[in-house]
Amino acid sequence: MTTQRDHGGGIDAAIRRYGGTRAGWLDLSTGINPVPYPLPQLPDDAWNALPDMGAFARLTHLARQFWNVPAKAAVLPANGASAIIAALPRVLEGGKVCIPTPTYNEHAAAFRTAGWTISETVHDAMVVVHPNNPDGKIWSTAKLSGRITIIDESFCDVIADQSLIHLAERPNTIILKSFGKFWGLAGLRLGFAIGDPALIARLSDLLGPWQVSGPALTIGAAALADPDWADATRARLAADSDRLDQLVTTKGAEVIGGTTLFRLYRVDDAPAWQDRLTQGHVWSRIFPYADDWLRLGLPAPDRWGQLKAAL
Secondary structure, three states: OOOOOOOOOOHHHHHHHHOOOOOOOEEOOOOOOOOOOOOOOOOOHHHHOOOOHHHHHHHHHHHHHHHOOOOOOEEEEEOOHHHHHHHHHHHOOOOEEEOOOOOOOHHHHHHHHOOOEEOOOOOOEEEEEOOOOOOOOOOOHHHOOOOEEEEEOOOHHHHHHHOOHHHHHOOOEEEEEEOOOOOOOHHHOOEEEEEOHHHHHHHHHHHOOOOOOHHHHHHHHHHHOOHHHHHHHHHHHHHHHHHHHHHHHOOOOEEEEEOOOEEEEEOOOHHHHHHHHHOOOEEOEEEOOEEEEEEEEOOOOOOHHHHHHHO
């Protein structure tokens, strides 16, 4: 039986406890872009044919271009970054991994499940989230250690100029990319592992064939071929995150981190803040290890009034 770990989301549970409908709730507990990439028209064979190698090759080519992937690095699309995170420890050789906390908790869970030991001192592998979730910490090459390096860049598309993608050509290095956050298409389940060809080959064998759906191949290719949308989105997210900070800090919160997709605030009593927000059917993220941390994502353009009223 899979253990349910602490994550954002969970609107169904909020509805059961506080009432309302899904349409009436404003979910700010995740860092998903509330203005997703516009879906292209899908051909019939995206649904009724097995994904072909040509579609995989096109998506991989566009991923290389969009992220400036080094020529020596391999690129593997998969069914979401979470699927890659769960599988990676099983293709790596070693027994101890360093995962600086606080951070996204699925990395530690995946390594423990695969029999690894979490260690802050001597370690074979190091996993970092860049920028980190939930505090937005930026990592540098000098801070990385261990024979194997995993860099989760699920939120890095908002700061593309600070990506560590150039490290993907190093041996025993894997960089992860997510389509759910920046493009706002979490339900598409599309992610990428980029790095050491030998590790990517093992990961590919483990995941098996057709690891990305036909619709995801088509939509992902369209989005990666649209840098103008990406540039405009970065600008909008920056403006909206500033707007969110101004709104929340006027209520007594202090900005202590985050990215332009989510903001981390220090408040006097995070559970009390969350409870107050639920009265206006706004769902937020709090953390079991810090009762003064509140994380908020961005509202959709037509939902700012709901957040302001709830605050």
